Amino acid sequence: MRASRLVSLLLLLQARGRRTAQQLADELEVSVRTIYRDVQSLHEAGIPLYGDAGPEGGYRLVDGYRTRLTGLTAEETQAWFLAALPDPAAQLGLGEAAAAARLKFSAALPPALREPAERIRERFHLDAPGWYSPGEETPHLPAVADAVWNRRAVRVRYRRWREPEETERRLEPYGLVLKAGRWYVVARGDGGLRTYRVDQILAVAVLGETFEAETGFDLAAYWRAYLADFHARLHQGEALIRLSPRGAERLPQLLSHAVARAVAERAEPDVDGWVRALVPIESLSHAHTEFLRLGPDLEVLEPLPLRELLVGSARGLAALYGAG
Incomplete structure (x- = not known):
């Protein structure tokens, strides 16, 4: 644990320049006394680390000093490759730069870490947009x-x-x-x-x-x-609903997480195996559209205006399909 912290301290100074003992302690979540001990250990290991006193003081590495990446663990290396997946960089116009950075990073790794890190690229792919969205065009x-x-x-x-x-x-x-x-x-x-x-x-x-x-x-x-x-601000109202056993089973796949969680936490038994629950809604029109997904497996009891919207939709469907 201490060895990992020493590497982190060294990389912080390399990446961010002069830092005070208090700043290093805050970033590494340790005491200032611990930072003093760690700095002394780095001195003893031959790291060209210097401290300046005064209001503008702090610790810094001698100009031009760079550490090799041998302090990385296998998990840290794999996490870096997973975080550096190419699509977001490409959207930002940095696709080629990201690819070059991954190549240089890989070349700098010890052989024992290089192969596991490359498996991340081979076996994981990030596709962020949802199934029903092709992703938004962002030319600007x-x-x-x-x-x-x-x-x-x-x-x-x-x-x-x-x-x-x-x-x-x-x-x-x-x-x-x-x-x-x-x-x-x-x-x-x-x-x-x-x-x-x-x-x-x-x-x-x-x-x-x-x-x-x-x-x-x-x-x-x-x-x-x-x-x-x-x-x-998303959910400004509530609705009292009844759900059939089939509706309760399908609800997590068809309605929002907030509604599913409310049913899981608040549902009370009703007749014929149905349950009733008070659930959050965004608006009457949004709830009307959402609740239609469950068809006859969901009944709205309150509020009355929402129930009337669903009754109107049910009558319209019945007329459309010639049902009596």
Whole structure:
């Protein structure tokens, strides 16, 4: 465990330059005293590591020093190859660079690690979009990614779901997120930080203006908070439903995870083997479409407007197919 931490400390200094003992302790989740001991151990091993005192001080490696990749474990090597799968890099315009990096990384590995790592490439393939989605076209992704990398402001023509459908905005793009095969850009505009779908950008012009990100901004933390807020706002109502045994069995495959979880946790026995449960819904129209998937194996008891929507659909189907 300590050997792995020493390698991590060395790679942090190599990748990020001068770091204080407190910064290293925070990143490695150990005490400052432990960092002092680890630095002493690296000194004794002949690593050209130096410490400077004062407000601008910290530990650093002598300029030009590079460690070999012999500190990697087999699991860490395989994880790197799995994380470096080619499709996202290609979408960002970095396909060739990613392939070259994998080749160089592989060449630098000890022989004992090279073969297991190559098996990752041979035996695992990531296809992020869902079965019923071919993936969104994102022709402006490379331009947006370049603006993110270089902290350049952009002016975009953007398509949104409400009127007016097309709008122009000046954005300061902070970062990109790939979620379920779809790219999102987190950017600051007139209304503060917002999240935009890159496939809905119709045109982009990179401006001759740079910007500074807000102090302390953390893309991963922002995205976690964004998802939490999204899920909190997603279900604004509830419905009381009945499910047949067949409906309860098919529900996890046909309806949302939130509905399936509510049934699993709250279902109470009803007559003839049916169960009833109070489940979350996004809206009446969305629930109407979703619940139709289970046909006669799901009955809505409340709210009445949702039940009436389903009754109307049932009557329309009966009339269409000539049922009495």
